[in-house]
Amino acid sequence: xxxxxxxxxxxxxxxxxxxxxxxxxxxxxxxxxxxxxxxxxxxxxxxxxxxxxxxxxxxxxxxxxxxxxxxxxxxxxxxxxxxxxxxxxxxxxxxxxxxxxxxxxxxxxxxxxxxxxxxxxxxxxxxxxxxxxxxxxxxxxxxxxxxxxxxxxxxxxxxxxxxxxxxxxxxxxxxxxxxxxxxxxxxxxxxxxxxxxxxxxxxxxxxxxxxxxxxxxxxxxxxxxxxxxxxxxxxxxxxxxxxxxxxxxxxxxxxxxxxxxxxxxxxxxxxxxxxxxxxxxxxxxxxxxxxxxxxxxxxxxxxxxxxxxxxxxxxxxxxxxxxxxxxxxxxxxxxxxxxxxxxxxxxxxxxxxxxxxxxxxxxxxxxxxxxxxxx
Numbered sequence: 106x107x108x109x110x111x112x113x114x115x116x117x118x119x120x121x122x123x124x125x126x127x128x129x130x131x132x133x134x135x136x137x138x139x140x141x142x143x144x145x146x147x148x149x150x151x152x153x154x155x156x157x158x159x160x161x162x163x164x165x166x167x168x169x170x171x172x173x174x175x176x177x178x179x180x181x182x183x184x185x186x187x188x189x190x191x192x193x194x195x196x197x198x199x200x201x202x203x204x205x206x207x208x209x210x211x212x213x214x215x216x217x218x219x220x221x222x223x224x225x226x227x228x229x230x231x232x233x234x235x236x237x238x239x240x241x242x243x244x245x246x247x248x249x250x251x252x253x254x255x256x257x258x259x260x261x262x263x264x265x266x267x268x269x270x271x272x273x274x275x276x277x278x279x280x281x282x283x284x285x286x287x288x289x290x291x292x293x294x295x296x297x298x299x300x301x302x303x304x305x306x307x308x309x310x311x312x313x314x315x316x317x318x319x320x321x322x323x324x325x326x327x328x329x330x331x332x333x334x335x336x337x338x339x340x341x342x343x344x345x346x347x348x349x350x351x352x353x354x355x356x357x358x359x360x361x362x363x364x365x366x367x368x369x370x371x372x373x374x375x376x377x378x379x380x381x382x383x384x385x386x387x388x389x390x391x392x393x394x395x396x397x398x399x400x401x402x403x404x405x406x407x408x409x410x411x412x413x414x415x416x417x418x419x420x421x422x423x424x425x426x427x428x429x430x431x432x433x434x435x436x437x438x439x440x441x442x443x444x445x446x447x448x449x450x451x452x453x454x455x456x457x458x459x460x461x462x463x464x465x466x467x468x469x470x471x472x473x474x475x476x477x478x479x480x
Contacts, residue, residue, distance in 0.1 A: 111420040113413060114445060117161070117427060119332055119403055120369045122278060124161035124206060124427070127420065128441050131374075131407055131429035132164045132210040132281070132336070134178060137464040142169065142176070142183030144192040147464045152196050156203035158439030163200060164372070164429065167212030167283055168193075171264030174225045174257075177214030177288065180463070184209065185264070190271040197276040208332060209272040210281040211265055215289030216250035216298070217343060225257055226250035227293045228300040234343035247343075261289070262319050269323045269333070279332025282320060285374045287341030290316045294337070294359070296350065309358045320366050334405075335363065338374035338383075339392070345377045353386040353395060360399045368402050372429065375408025380415065383408055393424040405429050413444065432457075435467060 114126045135151070138144050155163050169176040169183040176183070183189050193209070200207040216226035219236050229252050235244035253261075269280045284290035292298040293305060294312050301307075305314050316335070324333055337359070339348045349355040363371065373392050375383035384392045384406070397404050406425035410416045411433035419425040434440055436453040443450045456470050 111417065113416050113420070113428065114441070117403070119162075119206075119334075119427075121330065122206060122332060125204065126159070126161040126441060127427040128160050128162075129405055129427050129429040130155045130160050130163040130434050131431040132166050132283070133431050133435065134181075134462050135166050135464050135467075136178050136180040136462050138180050138182035140180060141188075142181060142185070143189050144182050144196055146195075147468075148182070149196050149199050151464050152207065153199035153203070154438035155434060156200040156205035156207075158434075158437070159441030159445070160205060160430075160434070161441075162206040162208065162278075162427070164208045164281055165196075165210050167210050167288070168268070170211050170213055170268040171260065173260060173264075174215070174218075174221060174223070175213040175261070175264060175289075176220060177212065177218050179220045181220075184211075184268045184271045184275070190275045193272070193277070194275040201276065206278040206332075208279045208281050208334065209268075209275075209277045210283050210336070211268050211272070212283040213261060213264070213289040215292045216247060217287050217289075217292070217341075218247070222248055224248050224250040225253050226289070226298065227305065228252055228298060230298045230300065232287070232298075232343055258315065258318075261315075262322050265319050266322050266326045269327055269331075273327055273331055279334065279369065280323065281334045281336050281372060282316070282323070283336050284316050285336045285338035285372075286376050287343050290319075291338070291341065295341075295347070309355070310362050313359065313362045317362070317366050320368065324366075332369045334370040334372055335368045336372040336374055337363075338376055340376040340383050342376060348383075353388055353390045356386075356390075356392050356395045357399065360396045364400045364402075367400070370403040370405055370427075371396055371400055372405040373407060374429075378408055378432065380406065380408030380410070380419075391424055393419060394422070397424055397426075403427060407431070411440065411450075436471075 232247040403426040407429045410428035416428040432453040437450040
């Protein structure tokens with residue numbers, strides 16, 4: 106029997122929810138909410154453009170989960186109060202008008218905050234690198250985090266549960282627990298930022314324990330049809346060169362523990378944007394293929410997935426079920442429709458996100474690009 110080749114445009118299911126294709130908008134920091142974390146009309150337009158452009162699912166930028174230590178950036182959106190929730194509902198309604206699913210990424214910055222002077226983390230370890238996302242400020246060291254005590258664990262967990270409940274109230278199809286890129290849960294996973302000697306430190310199971318506890322709490326508080334995914338990565342926003350110790354062996358141990366909670370999907374991020382550099386091991390295995398061999402959950406691959414040949418190779422090898430696209434989507438929000446029609450896509454260039462990640466900056470750059478293209 107001839108094998109039917111999978112394409113990025115095939116429909117797929119995530120725990121009973123049908124997506125029109127396998128293309129996902131990756132979560133990307135855009136710092137374009139109000140100073141109090143309320144999503145804006147510009148954010149409504151931004152997310153709706155991806156839905157109108159043909160993506161099957163959208164994962165939002167990281168959204169802070171409590172008013173204590175979770176916020177990582179100035180003008181980051183939150184979902185900790187009614188005003189923020191209602192503003193997110195406008196985003197959700199706009200996306201749903203195009204039959205696209207939308208997932209709210211829930212994020213706690215932990216020790217990696219660009220805006221907080223008092224932070225918390227699993228251990229008192231100075232984060233590597235410098236604060237650098239605010240172009241109006243001179244890059245400076247991150248604050249030394251305070252070691253999380255028992256009370257902090259409860260506050261963080263309650264924040265995630267309450268944020269997920271508000272996301273459900275806003276109409277989101279699910280939430281993604283951000284355990285990647287150097288933020289709080291990733292700080293627990295990473296040996297050199299987690300020096301604890303209690304049940305939350307030591308081997309992989311202990312270092313994943315808090316993530317698993319929060320996942321179970323969120324899962325238990327939400328209806329059965331509400332999607333709850335997890336995002337992990339090796340590299341970090343402040344340390345792109347970092348890789349898990351022992352590579353594939355560590356990946357096997359981490360994914361074996363995560364398999365026990367059976368997340369609705371696992372999103373494996375390549376923060377630096379290149380899958381072959383960040384997800385492929387010397388023995389030929391990849392973090393995606395290892396995860397797929399261990400978990401029953403759908404796997405989302407990330408890192409240069411606008412390369413259709415690479416994306417479909419991963420789909421057909423069984424290493425991934427969906428692919429998430431970031432920078433190419435910023436340049437061409439209608440990327441799926443353009444690819445399907447064989448039309449040219451707009452190129453990504455670094456000026457779209459530098460010196461500022463804001464939507465206003467991206468819009469202004471694109472306007473200048475379009476004007477010059479017409480000349």
